[in-house]
Amino acid sequence: MKVLLSLSIKSLWNRRFSVALTVFSISISVLLLLGVEEIRTQTRDSFTQTISGTDLIVGARSGPVQLLLYSVFHIGDATNNISWSSYQEINRHPSVAWSVPISLGDSHRGFRVMGTSSDYFHHYRYAREGRLAFQAGKPFADLYDAVIGVEVADALSYKLNEKIILAHGLGQVSFAKHEDKPFRVVGILVRTGTPVDKTVLISLEGIEAIHIDWQQGTMPQPGQQVSADQARNMQLQPKAITAFMLGLKSKIATFQLQRSINEYAAEPLSAILPGVALQQLWSMLITVETALLVISACVALAGLLGLTSALLTSLNERRREMAILRSVGSRPWHIFSLLVAESGIIALAGCCFGILWLYIGIIFLSPVLQSAWGMSLTITMPDSFECIVVAVIVASSVLISTIPAWLAYRQALNDGMMPRL
């Protein structure tokens, strides 16, 4: 009924300050619900695209998540290495467009060192079309050049041309250092929000050079050391690498090549689709997101209870109003629907403001989040989840408001036209 709607709007406007508080508390819960969901989906998107554009990652035989963890996230160790000859052979497969080798095992003050080829800078992609870019310097060219991720640079306050010593093994404090062959920082990468930020990148030949005088993983014996300059003239082609990334000419060949790598006879290998493995890894983190959603749902519930209590406390002071409405001929159910309409309007306004806060928040926080964590938030049209949240909040506020509405209905019946105030 049109007159009831206009009455409820005017009545709400008359109490606009207390109503504004209720609207605000609902908008905060909507903001939290949608904000958590937004961050969740966007982190999932950026997480599952930590590496994109790569069709297959190949390593020694292991489970897909483990291979992904050590090759991309630099967590844990490879089960085994891959021989250079196997890498070369797969690289010659007709459907392979490009390949990037990865060699891990060393570190620098707690940050992983990754040996790779300069193709890495061309082919590594993250978050849809993100390419590695340099905030300073350029890719490595010399044997003893290093490129560092932004977190390495920030944490250790490294500038270009800094001399760094790599350590053997992965410990934060290492006693086996490659002190005879220092590296020079020639490039610092822009933040990506991926493990690349925490990585020191050097060439495969560099990895080979620092280990050239090592025997079975132990430090060189006195007299057998090879100096940095001597190493330049030696054969630096690695005998083994940790893993490699493959880009294919056609996506259609992916599964076929994956199978033939998995069945590769000369060496036990595993080829994984990074997207699929990332999804698997993400699904392990699902409890965290569920917890976040539960918390925001509780906040929404608190907002709804606030709405109900605001309606309940207003009932007594509005007995006169109800009596006047009764005297001009409104029925008890008019009173009932008046309160339900009010609560629906409050909830709807709360939802609209919540979405507004979210968008304003994204606009202002997105640059900060991008530079601090490499998290990219973008404004999207309200998706189905947001519509569901709004619908559920409005519906439950209407539902929960039937309690005060019913009390008002009873009160209107008992008071008649002369409430005893």
Add this chain to the structure above:
Amino acid sequence: MHAPVISLDRVRFRWPDTTNDVINIESFSVSKYEKLFINGPSGCGKSTLLNLIAGVFEPTVGDIRILDKSITQFSQAKRDAFRADHIGFVFQQFNLLPYLSLIDNVILPCHFSKSRKKQTLSDCRSLQEAAYELLSKLGIVKGDLDKNSVLQLSVGQQQRVAVARALVGSPQIVVADEPTSALDEDAQTDFLQLLFELCDKSGCTLLFVSHNRQLETMFDRVVSLPELNQTTAKV
């Protein structure tokens, strides 16, 4: 003598789960165009009687006829609609909805009663114009109309706006419950004269309830509610 517009026949009312009648009226009637003064000190069942006549409460036993219709036979919804169509109310105080403008307060009954809306529009071009006309008859000048809130009006002005609302669309019956008790003595007489004048013009019956017996002399007839109501219960 005109036909009765209100008549009560052996009406009793008691609250559910109580044993004493609050109202026990053998016979009571009000004739057309009559200006009836009901003398009702507090605690004699005055509110309950008015709620019964308005059809808000239903008698436990007995019959209430308004305008020759037995409203006790009506459903609650029909009684609500019937009240909206035929009865205007003025209460003691706080008659107006604070969130509506003066004009919107006056035309409020027209939103709940088609017949009063139709009646109003048969005399005037718009509801607003009718309200404005009524208000000016009641001495509410243009300056008062522009006030932001009805609460900025004096109590006397508020009561006159309430009269305009009770009379809009010319209902047959106006029930006034202590409308003058918040006014000073001079204002009471002025208010009554205005009320009478407008009731005469629109041809309605006035039921006026008050504990102030000084006003009795201005009415056609006086009824004492404590004498009329044969209940032993204290309300």
